[in-house]
Amino acid sequence: MNIIFLGPPGAGKGTQAQIICANLGIPQISTGDMLRSAIAAKTETGMLAKTFMDGGQLVPDEVVIAIVKERLAMDDCQKGYILDGFPRTVQQATELGNIAKIDVCIDLDVDDEVLVKRLSGRRVCPTCGAPYHVNMLGDQTTCKADGTELIQRDDDKAETVLSRLQVYHQKTAPLIDFYAELGLLKKIEANAAPDEISDNIMKTLEASR
Numbered sequence: 084m085n086i087i088f089l090g091p092p093g094a095g096k097g098t099q100a101q102i103i104c105a106n107l108g109i110p111q112i113s114t115g116d117m118l119r120s121a122i123a124a125k126t127e128t129g130m131l132a133k134t135f136m137d138g139g140q141l142v143p144d145e146v147v148i149a150i151v152k153e154r155l156a157m158d159d160c161q162k163g164y165i166l167d168g169f170p171r172t173v174q175q176a177t178e179l180g181n182i183a184k185i186d187v188c189i190d191l192d193v194d195d196e197v198l199v200k201r202l203s204g205r206r207v208c209p210t211c212g213a214p215y216h217v218n219m220l221g222d223q224t225t226c227k228a229d230g231t232e233l234i235q236r237d238d239d240k241a242e243t244v245l246s247r248l249q250v251y252h253q254k255t256a257p258l259i260d261f262y263a264e265l266g267l268l269k270k271i272e273a274n275a276a277p278d279e280i281s282d283n284i285m286k287t288l289e290a291s292r
């Protein structure tokens with residue numbers, strides 16, 4: 084199945100995509116992770132993307148679309164994938180429609196105040212990308228999977244979080260109607276705990292097979 088995870092920053096797209104991808108044995112395609120790798124590798128794309136990401140703005144459509152096209156052409160995508168954080172604009176969604184057949188779009192629906200709490204308490208593993216929240220960490224400061232010291236993403240700092248939410252409402256929220264009109268939208272209430280949300284997503288996916 085070719086699946087899109089839609090939702091605001093902090094909705095749990097990354098967390099849920101990791102769980103569901105492991106369940107279904109398909110790759111997670113996160114444009115945010117790919118852009119952060121490009122920044123770490125200091126590629127030309129990475130350096131360009133960084134200027135937008137640091138300000139909480141979207142990276143230009145043509146840059147992100149090119150990255151996704153290349154990724155979807157790889158062998159491991161042939162039996163399905165989850166797009167996590169792409170598309171984020173109507174133009175991206177339109178171009179995606181030209182190169183892929185999407186089966187379902189899962190919209191993770193979360194209240195803005197919950198988002199701000201989740202984003203500002205979020206910590207990530209710079210090695211494997213696994214997300215954590217300070218409320219769940221206690222004294223632990225390292226990744227459970229690989230022992231790397233966890234970090235706070237630059238764009239999770241309070242001043243950038245609000246611009247990211249604004250950008251979401253302006254540019255990405257219109258995709259809810261876009262996919263509803265195509266009959267592909269499944270809304271999941273995502274204020275709940277992570278395992279409850281993944282159960283609901285799995286049920287929804289089984290019902291749309």
Ligand code: AMP
Pocket residue numbers: 092114115116118135136137139140141142143144147167168169170171172175238247
């Ligand atoms: P994420 O990890 O999905 O929250 O993405 C982090 C940042 O990467 C976003 O705030 C954007 O600056 C950039 N980014 C990720 N995916 C996209 C996309 N599909 N279109 C434009 N910018 C993106």
Ligand code: ZN
Pocket residue numbers: 208209210211212213226227228229230231
């Ligand atoms: Zn890790």
